Amino acid sequence: MPLQDHHQIVSVDDHLIEHPRVWQDRLPEKLKDRGPKIVEVDNKHVWHYDGDIFPTVGLNAVAGKPPEQWGLDPVRYEDMIPGCYDPAARIKDMDVDGVEAALCFPSFPGFGGGVFHRAKDKELALLAVKAWNDYHVDEWCATAPTRLIPMSLIPTWDPTLAAQEIRRTAAKGSRTITFPDSPVPLGLPSFHDKTYWEPVWDACEETGQVLSLHFGSGSYVPGFSFSGTKAIPGQVVLPDAPFAVAITIFSTNLMWSLTDLLFSGVLQRHPKLQFSLAEGGIGWIPYILERADFVWERHRHYQPIDFDTRPSDLYFKHFWGCFIDDQFGVENRHKAGIDRIMLEIDYPHSDSNWPNSRKRAAEVLADVPDHEVEMITETNARRMLNFPRA
Secondary structure, eight states, rough: OOOOOTOOOOEEEOOOOTTTTTTTTSSOOOGGTTTTTTEEEETEEEEETEEEEEOOOOOGOOOTTTTOOOSSOOOOOGOOOOOOOOOHHHHHHHHHTOEEEEEEEOTTTTSHHHHHHHEEEHHHHHHHHHHHHHHHIIIIGGGGGTTTOOOOOTTTTTTTHHHHHHHHHHHHHHEEEEOOOGGGGGGGOOTTOOSSHHHHHHHOOOOOOOOEETTTTTTTOOOOOOGGOOOTTSSOOOOOOOOHHHHHHHHHHHHHHHHHHHSSSHHHHHHHHHHOETTTOTTHHHHHHHHHEEEEHTTTTTTOSSSSSSSHHHHHHHEEEESSSOOHHTTHHHHHHHTEEOOOOTTTTTOOOOOOOHHHHHOOOOOOOOHHIIIIIIIHHHHHHEEEEE
């Protein structure tokens, strides 16, 4: 059954490019000069934050450009289409694409707020986190409250402050927090730590906010090969492999995240937690669940893991998968959980099919029954995010 007019698309993974005044409009006057702001360097727009320079990665804003013009170099705002940073223009681009609603991850802060986590001045960083959250709810999503889904960052360096921000943003309407797909590369305790993250888990359970784990949000991107001859102490080590290797195996980040959480004990202690595996695809999910169950059957007798609960049962209770263009995953959708998979558009990134996302979704879902199409494109996402139709 092809995609019908009554099928709405709710994307659980899009992105926004923060406009230049997001922090300048919200930080205290005495901190504005050190807070994030756009400056010109070599005729390019880059972010300046507390003495450091952060480029605007060109590959993150390629919507409307042919692949021949893509690249990793910083870009100017006038080189992006306005829908990247202007919410009113974004709605128009969603209309062109046939998308009803979208959840948009941050850009400058990093998908999980890693820029602020690594910042030297944590007082300034906390204010910057709160400023982004206020911008996202009060400016970005307020432009079209039935179309743009509120998300929030947390100060990962202090779980007590993080819990406070989870509750504050939930009261403002936030439906999900963006959380590192693995805290370890950020120098934080792992999912297995039984004390550090407890305030965060408690606050998410209390407020019903989903934890969205976007690949790379823990500041680790896989896929680079290194030559031993290049590994010289004190020198920058450049990868041998092209970035295409990393792009191809992005989903391995979320295989790691999922498996780590399944065996962490977190899910047993916090039965209401929900995790969205953003931009990971779904084709790998049936395999990793089969493998996790196989390992559990054989090794649970001598390891400190749940003796009674099968990992796949935990998955179908706590996790949600999503895909952009995953024909294999759709063919195996029932093994991945038909009520646990969703669509993502990834505008304005290079994986997006914009402005042909609806057309491509219709092709991928052509052999899927109507009621399952509705679940994948809309109702699963609305249920996960508690974001009903207007």
